[in-house]
Amino acid sequence: AQRVTQPEKLLSVFKGAPVELKCNYSYSGSPELFWYVQYSRQRLQLLLRHISRESIKGFTADLNKGETSFHLKKPFAQEEDSAMYYCALSRSYNTDKLIFGTGTRLQVFP
């Protein structure tokens, strides 16, 4: 069965510090991976997806098939990055449901 694991429930850093939110997945095929973010009192929204290979708000994530990981990174955290981050997996492009991890709350202190 497919599974997404986010080992950290809470990650606290100071402003300007590097951030890495971990995500590991289990799936025997070629998945599509996403990071979703939920700011306080706002709805869930897409942050980035691995096929785009883009940087959004300074965040990047690289799919490592050997380690089955899709960690989210940012070199210098900002206070406005404080939010709930969810890693999600789709088994195939454009047709399948999303399987979410349990989420990691990022707190960035001033």
Next chain:
Amino acid sequence: GAVVSQHPSWVICKSGTSVKIECRSLDFQATTMFWYRQFPKQSLMLMATSNEGSKATYEQGVEKDKFLINHASLTLSTLTVTSAHPEDSSFYICSARWGAQANEQFFGPGTRLTVL
């Protein structure tokens, strides 16, 4: 663009009553809508996938007769919690996808259901 709304945003009902939650795509046609349930401090669990004009596909362990889903148009899907009980209290979130070639889901703000 790509806004999804839910109504109501919160609802309190008595045990044994039924509650309907609406999910609308405001500025696009949603060929597929998803319904999720989120318990406090837990992840989103997919309940069912609904395609316009066809029966919803429920995830394992989700009672079809308990959670009735209707996707009558390309902009509206409804979730009806029938004979609600306190254990049905949760945060229900819908999302919509606009086309077969799009894999991005746009999420609604969620509906908080409390069953007394």
